Amino acid sequence: MTFWDHLDELRRVLFRVIGVWTLLAVGYFMAMPYLFDRVILAPCHNDFIFYDLLRAIGERLDLTDDFFTQQFHVKLVNINLAAPFFIHLSTAFWMSVVTAMPYLFFEIWHFVSPALYPNERKGVRKALVLGTLMFFVGVLVGYFMVYPLTLRFLSTYQLSGEIENILSLNSYIDNFMMLILCMGLAFELPLVTWLLSLLGVVDKSFLRKYRRHAIVVIVIAAAVITPTGDPFTLSVVAIPLYLLYEISVLMIRDKTRTVERSEPEE
Numbered sequence: 001m002t003f004w005d006h007l008d009e010l011r012r013v014l015f016r017v018i019g020v021w022t023l024l025a026v027g028y029f030m031a032m033p034y035l036f037d038r039v040i041l042a043p044c045h046n047d048f049i050f051y052d053l054l055r056a057i058g059e060r061l062d063l064t065d066d067f068f069t070q071q072f073h074v075k076l077v078n079i080n081l082a083a084p085f086f087i088h089l090s091t092a093f094w095m096s097v098v099t100a101m102p103y104l105f106f107e108i109w110h111f112v113s114p115a116l117y118p119n120e121r122k123g124v125r126k127a128l129v130l131g132t133l134m135f136f137v138g139v140l141v142g143y144f145m146v147y148p149l150t151l152r153f154l155s156t157y158q159l160s161g162e163i164e165n166i167l168s169l170n171s172y173i174d175n176f177m178m179l180i181l182c183m184g185l186a187f188e189l190p191l192v193t194w195l196l197s198l199l200g201v202v203d204k205s206f207l208r209k210y211r212r213h214a215i216v217v218i219v220i221a222a223a224v225i226t227p228t229g230d231p232f233t234l235s236v237v238a239i240p241l242y243l244l245y246e247i248s249v250l251m252i253r254d255k256t257r258t259v260e261r262s263e264p265e266e
Contacts, residue, residue, distance in 0.1 A: 010111065013111050016107060017100070017107055021093075021097060021100055022096075024096035024100055025093050025095075027096075028091075028093075028095045028096055029088065032088055032091060035095070036091070040173075040176065041076075043147060043148040043151050044074040044151070045072075045073060046071055046072050046073050048148060049144065050149075051072055051148065054067065055068060055069065070152070070156075072152055074155050074172075076167050076168065076169050076172055077166055077168060077169065078169045079169075079170075080169075083169055083170055084169070087170070090173075091173065094181065098139060098181065101132060105128045105131060109124065109125060109128050113125075123198065127191060127194070127195060130191055130194075131188055134187040134190065134191055135184045135185070135187060136184070138183045138185070138187025138188070139181075139183065142179050142183030143180050146179055146236050146237060146240070147175070147176060147179045149236050150175070150179065151172075155167060179237070186221075186237075186240070186241055187244060189241070189248055190244055190247050190248045190251055193207070193252060194248070194251050194252055202252070203252060204249060204252055207252070211245075211249075214245055215242060218238055218241045218245065219234070219238050222234050222235075222237040222238035
């Protein structure tokens with residue numbers, strides 16, 4: 001294929017991806033009243049599955065701390081006339097982007113696979129499947145653990161007894177979308193590290209050597225991801241990122257050891 005043929009094929013891929021996003025967005029827009037109450041606002045209610053899990057752990061281990069026994073409920077208010085409509089649109093769009101990730105990876109695979117050798121196709125196919133799974137694992141961790149912990153801590157934190165915490169709809173949605181989407185992207189770290197190791201850019205020794213530097217970068221990244229900037233939310237995001245870094249260290253091989261093993265014995 002010529003350069004212009006590749007551009008034409010890329011144009012068709014983009015049109016298909018945008019078409020799938022649009023169809024999903026329309027479907028989510030129509031179902032949004034139900035999804036908003038049952039999914040997006042679920043962490044606001046005391047019967048959310050993660051809060052039930054914390055209470056069950058507290059009862060099983062006889063823990064009386066508020067972290068395990070707290071009854072929790074948040075009521076949102078809207079202070080912007082146009083906010084409900086635009087949030088309706090933006091939420092439907094972002095949900096379509098998240099759920100269309102498998103199709104997006106499939107289109108990427110379909111576009112690049114003709115240019116790959118058979119052994120390269122196997123590695124790229126494995127990487128795309130792993131990337132899809134890790135992205136959704138990150139989204140689920142963000143939805144079921146990171147965001148509920150963040151919401152429960154910040155909504156109940158009081159600077160003074162004279163101040164009543166009232167959460168706006170815009171604030172809730174901004175934090176919800178930012179944390180969950182960023183956690184999905186953050187869980188791609190092991191995949192990115194694995195691909196860099198295949199290209200010879202990094203190895204196990206490199207990651208171990210610069211572990212302290214990585215911790216600083218992770219904390220900075222967590223500070224950027226978390227819109228609130230408080231230490232609790234920062235640590236809730238930074239700790240999973242650091243664990244992902246350690247998983248990345250375990251996933252790749254040490255280049256030096258690989259070379260030594262490949263040398264013939266005398």
